Amino acid sequence: MKATNIPQTINSARLLSRLQELGRIGLDNDNIRTRLAATDEDKAGRDQLISWIKEAGLEVEIDRIGNIFGIWTTEENKYEKPIMLGSHIDTVINAGMYDGCYGVLSGLEVIKTLQEKRFKPARPIAVAAFTNEEGVRYQPDMMGSLVYAGGLSVEDALNSIGTDGTVLGKELERIGYAGSKEPGFIKPHAYIELHIEQGPILDKEGTPIGAVENLQGISWQRITITGVANHAGTTPTEMRHDAGLAAARVITYLRNRANASNGQTVATVGTICFEPNAVNVVPALATFTVDLRNPNEERLQQEEEALANYLKELAAVEEVTISTEQLVRFSPVTFDEKIVNVIEEAASKQGLPSKRMTSGAGHDAQMIARICPTAMIFVPSVDGISHNPKEYTKDTDLVAGANVLLNVVSNLTGIEE
Amino acid sequence: MKATNIPQTINSARLLSRLQELGRIGLDNDNIRTRLAATDEDKAGRDQLISWIKEAGLEVEIDRIGNIFGIWTTEENKYEKPIMLGSHIDTVINAGMYDGCYGVLSGLEVIKTLQEKRFKPARPIAVAAFTNEEGVRYQPDMMGSLVYAGGLSVEDALNSIGTDGTVLGKELERIGYAGSKEPGFIKPHAYIELHIEQGPILDKEGTPIGAVENLQGISWQRITITGVANHAGTTPTEMRHDAGLAAARVITYLRNRANASNGQTVATVGTICFEPNAVNVVPALATFTVDLRNPNEERLQQEEEALANYLKELAAVEEVTISTEQLVRFSPVTFDEKIVNVIEEAASKQGLPSKRMTSGAGHDAQMIARICPTAMIFVPSVDGISHNPKEYTKDTDLVAGANVLLNVVSNLTGIEE
Numbered sequence: 001m002k003a004t005n006i007p008q009t010i011n012s013a014r015l016l017s018r019l020q021e022l023g024r025i026g027l028d029n030d031n032i033r034t035r036l037a038a039t040d041e042d043k044a045g046r047d048q049l050i051s052w053i054k055e056a057g058l059e060v061e062i063d064r065i066g067n068i069f070g071i072w073t074t075e076e077n078k079y080e081k082p083i084m085l086g087s088h089i090d091t092v093i094n095a096g097m098y099d100g101c102y103g104v105l106s107g108l109e110v111i112k113t114l115q116e117k118r119f120k121p122a123r124p125i126a127v128a129a130f131t132n133e134e135g136v137r138y139q140p141d142m143m144g145s146l147v148y149a150g151g152l153s154v155e156d157a158l159n160s161i162g163t164d165g166t167v168l169g170k171e172l173e174r175i176g177y178a179g180s181k182e183p184g185f186i187k188p189h190a191y192i193e194l195h196i197e198q199g200p201i202l203d204k205e206g207t208p209i210g211a212v213e214n215l216q217g218i219s220w221q222r223i224t225i226t227g228v229a230n231h232a233g234t235t236p237t238e239m240r241h242d243a244g245l246a247a248a249r250v251i252t253y254l255r256n257r258a259n260a261s262n263g264q265t266v267a268t269v270g271t272i273c274f275e276p277n278a279v280n281v282v283p284a285l286a287t288f289t290v291d292l293r294n295p296n297e298e299r300l301q302q303e304e305e306a307l308a309n310y311l312k313e314l315a316a317v318e319e320v321t322i323s324t325e326q327l328v329r330f331s332p333v334t335f336d337e338k339i340v341n342v343i344e345e346a347a348s349k350q351g352l353p354s355k356r357m358t359s360g361a362g363h364d365a366q367m368i369a370r371i372c373p374t375a376m377i378f379v380p381s382v383d384g385i386s387h388n389p390k391e392y393t394k395d396t397d398l399v400a401g402a403n404v405l406l407n408v409v410s411n412l413t414g415i416e417e
Numbered sequence: 418m419k420a421t422n423i424p425q426t427i428n429s430a431r432l433l434s435r436l437q438e439l440g441r442i443g444l445d446n447d448n449i450r451t452r453l454a455a456t457d458e459d460k461a462g463r464d465q466l467i468s469w470i471k472e473a474g475l476e477v478e479i480d481r482i483g484n485i486f487g488i489w490t491t492e493e494n495k496y497e498k499p500i501m502l503g504s505h506i507d508t509v510i511n512a513g514m515y516d517g518c519y520g521v522l523s524g525l526e527v528i529k530t531l532q533e534k535r536f537k538p539a540r541p542i543a544v545a546a547f548t549n550e551e552g553v554r555y556q557p558d559m560m561g562s563l564v565y566a567g568g569l570s571v572e573d574a575l576n577s578i579g580t581d582g583t584v585l586g587k588e589l590e591r592i593g594y595a596g597s598k599e600p601g602f603i604k605p606h607a608y609i610e611l612h613i614e615q616g617p618i619l620d621k622e623g624t625p626i627g628a629v630e631n632l633q634g635i636s637w638q639r640i641t642i643t644g645v646a647n648h649a650g651t652t653p654t655e656m657r658h659d660a661g662l663a664a665a666r667v668i669t670y671l672r673n674r675a676n677a678s679n680g681q682t683v684a685t686v687g688t689i690c691f692e693p694n695a696v697n698v699v700p701a702l703a704t705f706t707v708d709l710r711n712p713n714e715e716r717l718q719q720e721e722e723a724l725a726n727y728l729k730e731l732a733a734v735e736e737v738t739i740s741t742e743q744l745v746r747f748s749p750v751t752f753d754e755k756i757v758n759v760i761e762e763a764a765s766k767q768g769l770p771s772k773r774m775t776s777g778a779g780h781d782a783q784m785i786a787r788i789c790p791t792a793m794i795f796v797p798s799v800d801g802i803s804h805n806p807k808e809y810t811k812d813t814d815l816v817a818g819a820n821v822l823l824n825v826v827s828n829l830t831g832i833e834e
Contacts, residue, residue: 199651216650220696232685232708233633233777234616235801237675244686245672251665258654268649269661271694275685279637279706281687281742281804289696291649327696360650384652387698 007117009351012399016110019398022048022089022105023097033097033389034051037090037132037143038066038168043175045089049104049129056112060187062152062179065147066131066172069186070113072111073124074160081189083121083412084372085110085405086128087364088144092136096391098398102379103194106402110409112347121413123189130364131172137162140328145364148183148199149284149371188372190339190412193365194405195376196393200384203358207399209354210341210378216266216293216358217300217332223250223311227275227320229284244283246318253310254290265294265303266360295332295358307416333366336373339412343377346407352400361386424534425767427823428553429816432463432526436815439465439506439522440514450514450806454507454549454560455483455585460592462506465565466521473529475544481571482564483548483589485604485686489528491540498606500538500829501789502527502822503545504781505561509553513808515815517529519796521546527826538767538830547781548589554579557745562781565600566788582657607756610782611822612793613810614767617801618774625817626764626771627795630757632711633683633775634717634749640667640728643739646693646701661691662701663735669762670727682711682720710750710780712775746757750783753790756829760794763824769817778803794821 025039025048027033035041046068053060053070061069071082087103107127114121130148135141138160145150153187158169158178172178197203202210227243254267268291290307294300307323315322340356347354357378359366365376377399382392443458444450452458463485466543470477470487478486488499506518509687524544531538547565552558555577563569575586575595589595619627644660671684685708692702707724711717725741732739757773764771774795776783782793795820799809 178584179618197651198648199653200647200656201651201653218650229805230617230801231615231778231803232687233635233683233710233779234614235683235777236616236618236679236680237672237683239617239621241800242672242685244689245668248665248668248686251662252669254661255654255659262657263653266650266654267653268667268697268699270649270690270696270698271698272661272691274689277523277688280685280708281686282685283687286766291697293650360652361648363652371480383645384656386648386651388646 004161007113007406008403009120010109010113010402011065015105015402016395016398018052019097019101020100026091032094033091034093034095035091036093036137037134038091038137038171038175040175041176042090049089052108053127055404056108056115058111061181062177063148063181063183063185065144065157065183066177067144067148067183068129069126070108071124071126071217072115074120077121077123080123081187082124082126083409084126084128084186084188084191085409087193087195088130088133090132090134092134093140094389096386096389098196098391098393099198099386102135102196102398103262106194106405109402113275113406119410125409125413126186133364137164138168142362142364142367145367149237149367150184151367151370176194184371190336191365191368191372191374192339192405192408193363193376194401195363195378196380196386197378198361198384198386199381202215202378202380203354203382203384205355207355208352208380208397209347209404210357211334211340211347211354212359212376212378213340213356214295215333215363216295216360217297218328218330218362219292219300219304220328221290222325222327223288223290225286225320225322227245227282227284230282232280232282235282235405240282241319242282243286246314246320247272247286247288250311251313254307257306264293264299267292289327289372293360297331300332306350330362330366335369336374341375342408342411343375343404346404346411349407350403352404377401424530424536424823425820427526427530427620427819428802432522432819433812433815434481436470436514436518437523439518439644439739440525443508450508451510451512451553452506453510453594454506454551455554455588457592459507460594462757463594466506469525470544473525473532475528478598479594480598480600480602481596482561482574482600484561484565484600485546485595486543487525488541489532494540497540498604499541499543500603500826501545501603501608502785502826503547504610504612505547505550507549507551511806512517513803513806515613515808515810516614516803517550519613519815523611523822526819527823530823534702536827540830542826542830543603551779553591554581555585559781562784566784567601568784568787571600581830590775601788603728605815607753608729608782608785608789609756609822609825610780610793611818611823612780612795613803614795615778615803616798619797620799620801622772624772625769625797625814626821627774628757628760628764628771629776629793629795630773631712631753631775632780633712633752633777635745635747635779636709636717636721637745638707639742640707641740641743642703642737644699644701647699649699651696651779652699656735657699659699660703660737663731663737664703664705666687667728671724674723679710681713682709684709706744710777714748717749747779747783750786752786752792756790756792759825759828760792760821763821763828766824767820769821775799792816
């Protein structure tokens with residue numbers, strides 16, 4: 001097949017209307033969209049996806065952790081490793097309609113387009129929807145792709161207890177998505193995930209395509225500072241052991257580190273709690289979380305060490321005791337340089353400016369990168385808003401991203417232009 | 418009467434056993450002591466106090482806000498203004514046994530001692546137990562003495578709605594302590610309140626007597642900082658509007674001011690709350706309280722102004738909006754210099770080291786100071802602990818404080834030694 005035969009555009013009307021249609025599933029009476037993993041709402045979303053996959057004539061497979069696959073194989077390519085496209089269709093509580101769904105439906109749209117254009121791919125193409133990417137109901141997040149990549153046993157994952165006391169395995173059985181395939185049954189040749197950025201960079205810069213070359217490492221800690229509860233009026237400053245003040249010092253320290261990191265480290269204290277939490281009592285206890293991210297493992301470790309050393313000094317100076325607990329730790333992921341190049345070229349061919357960038361958020365791609373060459377394509381999120389009903393990406397950007405995916409897939413199926 | 422006739426010591430065994438007895442009232446099955454204002458437990462404490470007042474042969478009066486008075490008048494002094502001694506017997510939740518009760522029972526003990534020694538005071542002596550000093554069930558605190566001093570109308574106070582939805586006036590009627598006397602019906606010649614320090618200074622220094630010369634002004638504010646909720650991974654540091662970081666900067670700023678105040682200003686952030694309070698979301702909202710105290714009104718105003726200016730700068734730098742709400746504002750109170758001198762002399766005569774000091778906590782004395790010369794005597798609180806079952810003052814210190822009170826009262830009734 002000649003390069004000129006590569007289709008240039010997906011069916012934008014179909015992609016956009018399906019995004020809307022899937023987005024209407026799981027709306028409650030107040031128009032709040034929630035499809036938590038393995039709930040009735042998730043089942044409704046899955047059923048819709050399966051019906052579209054079947055309508056495209058793809059082979060449907062479900063693995064034991066409930067990951068859904070639609071696979072397009074031809075007689076000519078059936079012994080080749082597939083290109084896998086995908087993301088997830090579960091949502092957070094009160095979600096937007098793009099996060100995850102955009103990648104899954106674009107993957108399916110690319111396959112549909114190639115079929116309709118009678119394109120003959122040199123490899124099978126599969127679209128995947130991974131279970132429980134959001135991790136709201138069951139921990140950890142990105143669970144389906146983590147299990148698929150061998151990072152968590154199926155049994156442990158199925159035994160996960162939800163925030164509502166349910167067991168994931170039972171819930172998957174209940175909604176009819178406890179499949180029989182062993183996770184990992186398809187060994188992809190490559191995995192490409194198209195996703196909204198969920199951050200402000202592309203939108204702010206007016207760049208339509210992000211060629212995502214790596215994904216930040218994430219370190220979550222819970223820090224507990226124990227001081228002494230004392231009367232706010234009667235305790236001289238120098239006799240205080242103020243857990244709240246010590247917490248405030250940590251927060252400002254982390255910002256100083258982030259400022260000094262040349263845009264590489266981000267640090268966030270998103271939760272905090274004082275005890276006894278009374279206006280006129282010096283806090284005896286301050287508990288808060290630290291979210292540290294850096295795309296370089298060595299740098300991330302340096303940040304963790306710097307924080308640990310600072311906490312030691314602080315405990316001595318403020319005469320408080322400090323304990324830390326690691327909640328989450330993912331090393332940074334470097335995506336496949338060749339695929340990132342292909343993404344840049346695909347954007348360029350379509351006249352779309354692109355930018356090499358780091359993913360600040362976690363994605364299924366970071367798990368699948370353990371088992372095959374992987375990369376991601378980002379499109380702008382207006383104002384960087386995500387996990388919120390205000391999450392929005394312009395239709396032109398959605399279509400542009402899907403067209404880039406189409407071009408990348410065409411290229412990676414082995415056809416030289 | 419000659420100075421040599423002034424009795425030197427109260428009946429320590431009686432005072433200490435009554436403190437214990439009153440302290441057993443309001444214990445629940447877990448031995449937690451709680452006598453919130455105008456509850457059944459408060460009534461039981463009041464009934465016990467009244468029985469002791471009657472046993473001393475004093476005239477009992479209850480005013481409309483439920484303040485209890487035991488008045489010792491003789492034929493010779495009945496046209497003179499009384500010396501008033503007192504404090505409160507309501508408690509916080511899970512309280513110690515000394516706060517307030519020590520002052521009331523010591524006042525009664527001083528009267529009993531003077532009676533038993535056939536002392537003839539030149540003035541009547543009254544002991545007062547003011548309603549709802551703690552302010553846990555009904556706001557504001559120090560309510561009974563505030564009403565008594567004319568700072569709050571009886572009607573407004575009686576209409577107070579409790580944290581449990583009750584109305585104070587109805588509850589006082591229910592427990593039989595809605596009296597008929599108009600608050601302020603006794604115009605005291607002087608008011609002296611003996612109290613545990615509720616702070617660490619006397620205990621740490623090993624000084625048994627505090628001659629309290631003033632009481633800090635108190636400014637409570639609630640500060641609300643509104644930023645923007647953003648993803649902790651995808652939002653570059655320079656694009657953040659982090660309400661939590663801004664709150665942390667305020668906390669460290671306040672400590673810097675306190676450190677620079679030469680021990681005069683104390684500042685406490687005792688409560689805090691972030692929204693949405695998620696590990697991986699930059700806080701959109703931080704709400705916290707500021708408790709600022711200084712014994713000098715001008716200095717307290719300077720602290721308030723400095724904070725207000727800092728908040729303006731901070732709002733501009735961090736691109737957040739900041740609003741403040743004044744919750745409580747009491748000006749500092751300067752006690753009567755002559756009475757403070759009398760307290761120092763009384764301690765000295767008994768061979769007790771004393772220290773002029775500031776009260777960091779609020780007390781009924783700060784209200785009564787509006788209507789008559791007033792001062793306070795402090796005794797050490799071990800480790801400064803109060804509002805806690807661990808609240809403790811050594812028996813020897815309790816007795817020493819009551820003996821100083823006895824000497825001060827003897828002096829103030831007009832007898833020259």
